[in-house]
Amino acid sequence: MKLEIAGMDFAYDRKLVLKNVNLKVKEGEFLTIIGPNASGKTTLLKCINNILKPKKGTIKVDGNDINHIGMDGVARKIGYVPQMSNRAFPTTVFDTVLMGRRPHGNWKPSDSDYRLVSEYMEKLDLQDIALREIGELSGGQRQKVMIARALVQEPDILLLDEPTSSLDLKHQLEVMEMVDKQTENGLTVVMTMHDLNLALRFSEKIIMLRQGKIFAYGGAEVLDPVNIEKVFGVKVSMAHGSCGPVIVPESCVI
Amino acid sequence: MGTALKEKQEKDLQHEDLLHRYRNFSARRVLFIILGVLILFVLAAFSLTLGPADVTIAEAVNTLLGMPPSGTVDRIIWNIRVPRVLTAIVAGAGLAVTGAAMQSILRNPLGSPYTLGISQSAAFGAAFAVIILGAGTTQSTASDAVIFNNPYIISISAFIFSLITTGIILLFVRYKNASPATMLLTGVALGSLFTAGYTAMQYFASDVQLASIVFWTFGDVARASLWPEVVIMTLAVLLAFAYFFYKSWDYEVMDSGDESAKSLGVDVNRLRLHGMLLSSLVTALIISFVGIIGFVGLVVPHIVRRIIGGNERYLIPSSCIVGAILLLASDTVARTIISPIVLPVGILTSFLGAPLFIFLVIKGRDFW
Structure with a gap:
């Protein structure tokens, strides 16, 4: 199993937000988490990424507990595209994508890091805006830059938090198709989503969350x-x- | 087969083109740093020649190389002018680099020793030393308004009170998980508390004490122009520079937000705690030695961002250089503009820096 969650509870202070979450995700699987607002979707993603610490239970990647592989270790295994990211100070698209190599290096990017950044920027068609400031980009372009940054991490698992929420129809499909394509190379995708039709169309497995509990889990048929x-x-x-x-x-x- | 090869070649060319453009872009940032270093050297050499005794650039340079034209020039250069020039360079570089770090740590363009309450608590500490500990109430001379009879006690007291402010903020970070906004607000609150204490002490001070503490708050690099002080400050600033430069990629990642940074393997809480500790200590040390020199820590990083962008790897060294240039230029003007009267350098940093910043807002890169 690529990702395994067992008996996980998460609480903000005393409020239990996720209750007894159990989940197994295979390599190359495309899993979508759906559920109403405040059902715990984003919290679940942040727990998988060790940004938030569960109250109890374990999360394992490739059989290793994420608490035992260090922050860099988690970052080499799991890429994360947050729903919103606001940068405090300006930087260029290239420098942003390059940050994805941080878990693999120590204090300075290497030549192969630059090369990899260039490759992914080409794949996502970002070369023309490489030296532009992130703040000048449209929502769709910015989302692609964030995905490029996560892919440059060369993770085994990609977490996406509502990646299409600020995109127009064309960009929604473009982003989803691009993410879907990555699963062919063995990348495991775990995504939260509000758009049920996009979830239905692209996901192999779907989790329905209700009030912090897994209400239903399975293939497309669970969305009935x-x-x-x-x-x-x-x-x-x-x-x-x-x-x-x-x-x-x-x-x-x- | 032929088309596949052609496609591959075309892609390789595209990669090369992109990498080439990025390298050029980075080269411009490096060029900015090199240019800054050259300007700093020229300015330092020029600054060494200025003062009551006439020294030519050639004499100054020869003295630095160990071939002084006379014993007097040797003593003037090594005992008076070099320490003063070095103090300006080191204090300017230190205030600017820690300012850049504080802005990243606080995720706020207003991050500076002032917004963190360090300057105000240092001023309070100086006033405390003058009034309660009786450290500075003696004669006035024409060239230097007030002489403190025990400057070390003033420096130590200023440093200790700055540490109290820093310590409280760090305790909040460590034990209350204070967010950058909470850190900033705590700094503002503590700054205002110490300003109240400082004002209260002024109210009860004698005329001479009042003159002393007001004078202390005018930053002045001449105050720390003895070799031991220069060496202490230089070591502290070098340490800060080395640390922040080594961590520049982590800072760059932290600028993208805490969650992004954590997902990229950066321990943001630890980075913030260490960075805050180091930058506050170094700033407090500089302020204790030279008094309050505003503006450098706040605006120099913004000047650099306007010119070469926000990448921390280039921002950290560039801020050092530009901070050093700004403070040295200000000090040079301060001691020559209405010679023999030497103006406090803090006044000049704003006079030179503010128009430069406003010019860059109008002409520079457009970020915010």
């Missing part, structure tokens, strides 16, 4: 009208598009 109504309080129906099933919201359940 009954589960969605229970988790989100919204009645939906299923339609069929050319790319597969589509979820159509109907009404709120009062």
Whole structure:
């Protein structure tokens, strides 16, 4: 197993936010975590990345407890694209992507680090904006830069926190397809998402979180009208598009 | 097969082009540093020739190389002017590099010894030494307004009170997990507390004591122009520079936000604690020796960011150089502009630095 979470609880002060989370993710799997606001999606991602410390339970990557492999060790295994990142001071796109090599180096990037940055910037079509300031970019470009930074880490697992939330339709698909493509090379993806249709279309496995507990886990079939109504309080129906099933919201359940 | 090879070659060319552009971009930043060092050397040589006794540049340089034209020139250069020039360079570099670090640690462009309360607590410490410990109330002379009869007690007292402020903020970071915003607000609160204490002491001070403590707050590099002080400050500033330069990539990552930094393997809490400890200690030391020299720590890093961008690897050395140039230039002007009266250098740093900063806001890179 690439990632294994067992019996994990997390609490902010005394408020229990995640309760008894158990999860196994295989290498190259694309897992999406969905659930209403405040259901604990982002918290779960931050726990996996050791940014937040669970109250109890274990998180293992390749069979090793993440508490025992050091911060650099975690960073070499897991890349993270936060939902929002606001930089205190200006820097260029190239320097930002280069930061992804920090877990692999000590105090200075090497020639091969620069080369790798260049390769990923080409893959994500960022060469033309390489020397621009991050602050000047559009939301879509910035998201791509953040993904490039995480990929340059050369992690085994990529965590994405609502990567499409600030993107237009074209950029949403572009980002999702690009992330999906990475799983072909064995990258494991764990992502949170509000857009159920994108989740349905790209994920191999889906977790539905409700009030900090895993409500349902499985393939695309878990996103059925009954589960969605229970988790989100919204009645939906299923339609069929050319790319597969589509979820159509109907009404709120009062 | 042929097309695949062609594609690969094309990609290689694209990589080379991108890396070439980035290298050029970095070379410009290095060039800025080299240019700064040259300007600093020229300015230092020029500064050595200025003063009541006439010394030419050639004489000054020969003296530095161990071939003084006369014993008098040798003594003037080595005992008076070199220590003074070095103090200006070291204090300027130290205030600027710690200012740059504080701004990153606090994630705030207003980070400086002032916003952290270090300057105010040092001023309080100096006043405390003058009034309570009786350290500085003697004669006035025409060339130097007030002479402190025990400058070391003033420096030590200023340093101790700066450490109290720093210590409180660090305790909050260590045991209350204070965020950068809390650190900043605590600094402002403590600064205001010490200003109140300082003002209260002024209110009850005699005329001569009052003159002494007010004079102390005008920063002046001449005050620390003896070799032992220069050596202590130089060692402290070198240590700070070495540490922050070594950690510059971590600082660069920390500027992207705590969560990003943690996900990239940087222990932000530890980095913040160590950086805060070192930068506060070095700033407190400089302020205790030379008094309050505002503006350098706050604005020099911003001047550098406006010219070469925010990358910490270049920001740290560039801030050192620009800080040194600004303080040395200010001191040189301060002791020549209305000679024989020597103006406190703190006045000149703002007079020279503020227009430069405003010019760069108008003309420089557009960030905020």
